[in-house]
Amino acid sequence: MLYLWLKALHLAAVVTWIGGMIMLGLTLRHAVAGRPPDFQRLLAALHGWDRRVTGPAMGLAWILGIWMVVDAGWLGANWLWVKLVLVALLSGLHGFLAGNLRRLAGDAGWTPPPSLRLALPVTLAGLAVIAAMVVVKPF
Incomplete structure (x- = not known):
């Protein structure tokens, strides 16, 4: 019964984290493409949301995920290691995005790198592969 609660909370944390990364x-x-008039207010609000919600959700997803891995004895599962590498990459991408958001919110003249346009498809592709690893457990 505890495992099911951990899984439900882990899933809620992951959805919150990935939703924040999508935002x-x-x-x-849009910052790379051009900035609307009220963009600085949006950046400030998003920065606050990232610090109070998205970042803690990522941490909670890690804690609950590790708890479930240890509890279920999955440390030797190959699918898990693929998932963990991808989750670590998404965590790094979140840090990269948060850092760029912080720079952009602090300096209205700063222009983010064009490579940020890839953040959204990389996030979604990573999520899709992670979901496949967890559900299908191909190896």
Whole structure:
């Protein structure tokens, strides 16, 4: 019964985290293309959301995920290691996005790198492969 609660909370944390990353990716994509008039207010609000919600959700997803891995004895599963590498990459991408958001919110003249346009598809592709690893457990 505890495992099911951990899994439900882990899934809620992951959805919150990835939802925040999607917001970051979309906002920064628009920042590369051009800025609407109220953009600084949007950046400040998104930065606060990232610090109070998205970042803690990522941490909670990691904690609950590790707890489930240890509890279920999955440390030797190959699918898990593929998932963990991808989750670590998404965590790094989140840090990269949050750092760019912080720079952009602090300096209205700063222009983010065009490579940020890839953040959204990379996030979604990573999520799709992670979901496949967890559900299908191909190896």
